[in-house]
Amino acid sequence: MATTAPEIGIGAASQVNPAGAEQVRKERRVAAMLLLPALLFLLLMTIFPTIYSLWLSLQQYNLSRPDLASFVGFRNYGQLLQDDLFWKSVRLTLTFSFVALALQMVIGFIVASFFDRSGRAIGIWRTLFIIPVFTSPVALGLTWRYMYQPGYGLINYLLGLFGIPPVNWLASPDWAMPAVIFADVWQWTPFVALILLAGMQSISPEITEAAELDGLSRPYYLWKIVLPLLLPVITVVALIRLIDALKTFDLIYIITRGGPGTATYTLPLHAYATGFNSFLMGQSAAISWVLVIIVNILATIFLWLLARGEQ
Amino acid sequence: MSDRARPGSGRVRGGVLGALVGGFVLLWLFPIYWIVLTSFKTPLLINEKTPVFVFSPTMENYTHLFTEFNFARPLWNSLVVTTVSTVVVIILALLAAYALARMDVPGGRNIALWMLSLRFMPPIAIVIPFFIAWQRLGIIDTHLGLILVYVAFNLPFAVWMLRGFLVDVPRDLDEAAMLDGLGHVAILRRIIFPVIAPGVAVTAIFTFVFAFNEYLMALVLTSRNASTAPVTVAKFIQPYSILWGDVGAAATIQLVPILIVVFLLQRHIMRGISLGAVK
Numbered sequence: 143m144a145t146t147a148p149e150i151g152i153g154a155a156s157q158v159n160p161a162g163a164e165q166v167r168k169e170r171r172v173a174a175m176l177l178l179p180a181l182l183f184l185l186l187m188t189i190f191p192t193i194y195s196l197w198l199s200l201q202q203y204n205l206s207r208p209d210l211a212s213f214v215g216f217r218n219y220g221q222l223l224q225d226d227l228f229w230k231s232v233r234l235t236l237t238f239s240f241v242a243l244a245l246q247m248v249i250g251f252i253v254a255s256f257f258d259r260s261g262r263a264i265g266i267w268r269t270l271f272i273i274p275v276f277t278s279p280v281a282l283g284l285t286w287r288y289m290y291q292p293g294y295g296l297i298n299y300l301l302g303l304f305g306i307p308p309v310n311w312l313a314s315p316d317w318a319m320p321a322v323i324f325a326d327v328w329q330w331t332p333f334v335a336l337i338l339l340a341g342m343q344s345i346s347p348e349i350t351e352a353a354e355l356d357g358l359s360r361p362y363y364l365w366k367i368v369l370p371l372l373l374p375v376i377t378v379v380a381l382i383r384l385i386d387a388l389k390t391f392d393l394i395y396i397i398t399r400g401g402p403g404t405a406t407y408t409l410p411l412h413a414y415a416t417g418f419n420s421f422l423m424g425q426s427a428a429i430s431w432v433l434v435i436i437v438n439i440l441a442t443i444f445l446w447l448l449a450r451g452e453q
Numbered sequence: 454m455s456d457r458a459r460p461g462s463g464r465v466r467g468g469v470l471g472a473l474v475g476g477f478v479l480l481w482l483f484p485i486y487w488i489v490l491t492s493f494k495t496p497l498l499i500n501e502k503t504p505v506f507v508f509s510p511t512m513e514n515y516t517h518l519f520t521e522f523n524f525a526r527p528l529w530n531s532l533v534v535t536t537v538s539t540v541v542v543i544i545l546a547l548l549a550a551y552a553l554a555r556m557d558v559p560g561g562r563n564i565a566l567w568m569l570s571l572r573f574m575p576p577i578a579i580v581i582p583f584f585i586a587w588q589r590l591g592i593i594d595t596h597l598g599l600i601l602v603y604v605a606f607n608l609p610f611a612v613w614m615l616r617g618f619l620v621d622v623p624r625d626l627d628e629a630a631m632l633d634g635l636g637h638v639a640i641l642r643r644i645i646f647p648v649i650a651p652g653v654a655v656t657a658i659f660t661f662v663f664a665f666n667e668y669l670m671a672l673v674l675t676s677r678n679a680s681t682a683p684v685t686v687a688k689f690i691q692p693y694s695i696l697w698g699d700v701g702a703a704a705t706i707q708l709v710p711i712l713i714v715v716f717l718l719q720r721h722i723m724r725g726i727s728l729g730a731v732k
Contacts, residue, residue, distance in 0.1 A: 173556040180549035187605035188571055191582035208505035216727055256474055267478040269719040276711045278666040280683040281704035285488040294500050374687050374703045389575040393666040396687060417581055437573050449584050
């Protein structure tokens with residue numbers, strides 16, 4: 143990705159004659175005019191809420207009594223650090239994100255390698271496979287909730303065929319998180335698989351032919367040749383998925399509402415409930431800023447890995 | 454290109470593998486098939502312990518959805534908000550991406566990276582400021598309020614994606630046009646746009662789908678008037694029961710535009726999906 147930086151314009155800028163300089167100035171004016179609407183809009187719509195949300199996190203601000211709002215410094219954060227539910231929420235967020243990510247990457251890689259191997263006939267299957275990614279998480283979450291129902295749900299029925307006794311998935315503190323992760327894996331594995339597939343298909347034919355001539359076995363070829371070559375792509379996909387998983391609200395909220403009890407109460411749900419059920423806007427902002435910090439730390443580690451891998 | 458030799462793959466095994474892959478994909482899509490099937494079932498069949506696959510379909514869930522929940526209204530809200538925000542995003546993003554990809558912009562690369570980094574921001578962190586600000590500005594629960602937020606959320610991604618498509622277009626094309634005396638806007642409109650039209654379509658689809666499916670922002674920023682389809686569907690979760698038939702019908706209705714778009718633009722979607730990560 144880093145290699146696609148637009149190198150253009152350097153040639154134009156290095157011209158020294160006055161006519162050239164005039165040309166460059168004019169070009170920059172046009173560029174500014176094209177860029178400014180998007181840039182100004184984004185600055186307005188991101189800088190303001192970011193600063194306001196940081197400011198809120200330093201306040202005691204009850205939505206039902208905004209007139210009583212007062213500055214409390216880092217007290218909201220201090221309270222969070224002493225709150226068991228908050229730490230549980232952090233743990234649940236990381237569990238959800240990393241388990242889902244690992245499953246999506248492994249299954250996605252395997253599926254992509256099968257797609258890659260079976261030639262042109264896969265066109266239609268590849269297209270169909272993308273559908274979960276484009277489907278509404280609310281509708282999908284409810285679909286899974288229907289299938290997880292203890293009495294008439296499809297999953298217990300299928301397990302019953304193998305003699306496995308029914309499980310009340312979403313009411314069980316042990317099973318609710320796996321159930322939610324499973325739904326997320328189902329929705330997002332196709333995304334991972336199709337990006338990895340594109341990566342596999344961009345591996346130069348010479349490499350694959352050489353591997354063929356050497357009589358490499360398929361697993362050996364995938365493990366020793368494909369995996370190292372795809373490492374940059376894998377890192378980027380993992381980064382995208384990890385960030386999105388950490389931010390996930392809709393799917394979890396629809397399937398479990400954070401329950402049973404607080405078994406799936408991840409940080410986005412915690413922040414939402416604190417803000418819109420308890421009206422504690424300052425607390426809620428503080429929780430979301432912890433999430434922002436976690437996302438940024440993990441993203442930085444990933445980008446650092448990516449940069450190191452490229453060297 | 455994709456049917457070239459792969460280590461360990463013979464022709465015959467390729468055919469068997471193709472069938473395996475097909476079976477696997479159909480199995481994977483089963484939940485979608487299941488919810489569509491549910492939408493045509495009576496409540497009695499929906500609560501049946503043994504799954505029913507063959508039955509005489511009923512439309513009662515659909516009529517219930519549109520009479521009881523007045524689903525036409527949230528659907529309309531969703532379409533308005535989604536369409537308007539997509540159009541605005543594409544126009545703004547196309548201009549910005551053209552400048553970033555093909556012109557001498559000081560700090561252009563940093564601007565592009567900054568836009569990409571906006572993706573790190575969890576929506577929950579900024580929805581509260583919008584909620585409070587939109588209340589004060591009187592645009593809470595309006596199309597406008599939601600459109601503004603969706604434009605902000607999709608714009609960075611759209612700029613990044615379009616920039617990727619634009620970098621691929623050969624420079625000779627616009628240099629020749631410039632020698633013919635065309636200005637930048639004319640070049641963008643008459644020379645570049647036709648070439649990257651598929652890229653624009655894909656970007657528009659991603660933007661559209663994101664906005665159409667978005668839940669958290671719509672949940673917080675709309676209530677009675679502007680509530681969207683996902684917000685309404687989530688209300689089918691009632692204290693003592695969930696209206697599975699209505700859920701199925703609503704899910705099926707929302708699926709239709711997605712399916713149409715995916716099939717019409719399948720080749721380009723694959724390219725768009727791989728663009729961000731593979732390049």
